[in-house]
Amino acid sequence: MAKKVILASGSPRRKELLEQVGVEFEQRVSGKEERYTATEPKEIVKELALMKAENVASDIEAEKGLLIDTVVIGADTIVVLDGQILGKPRNEEHAFEMLQNLQGRSHEVYTGVAFLSYNKEGKKEVISHAVETKVHVHEMSEKEIREYVATKDPMDKAGGYGIQGVFAAYIDGIEGDYYNVVGLPVSYVYQQLKEICLMC
């Protein structure tokens, strides 16, 4: 990759996925909060992903001046059940409620990815995109949900579950990109990076 890549994320999953496909990058987070104004899930995750990338880019610019020959990537994942948006659970009871609603049914996971691509003159190009995956969750008893919540695995994950961990026991199937559910549609990201860096 000809450009420097910065992953604007604190997520260990996103870091692992980008490493898995051989991209060299730096990871950085901004302390600034993200808020959305959009109403459609795809637009919400795109807006939040862009905000994460922009917050990190502005932090770096404040420290070091203009960003040059660099791509900053932000991402955001939400779970949507019957049009209702589920982010990360506030506490264990909230996680329990989310899982009670998700079990025995299907829902959608959306991940938005934003790229801020800076050329040699520091001119910025913005690309944002959202990927949807449908997830079918097996029925769970109250006891099974309580036991899963007690593992604390739900607490840092949208929808209160992690497809990549013990919760795999309840995944009947998915339609779409698995990695999108884990937090980064990594083939889309890789192909987009290839395109951006071919043009540089």
Ligand SMILES: Cc1cn([C@H]2C[C@H](O)[C@@H](COP(=O)(O)OP(=O)(O)OP(=O)(O)O)O2)c(=O)[nH]c1=O
């Ligand atoms: C549904 C699901 C979500 N998740 C994770 C992906 C995301 O990390 C998290 C959703 O929170 P996000 O706000 O998208 O991301 P984050 O706070 O973890 O990281 P950052 O904002 O710094 O980039 O949920 C899983 O790991 N497995 C799953 O099956």
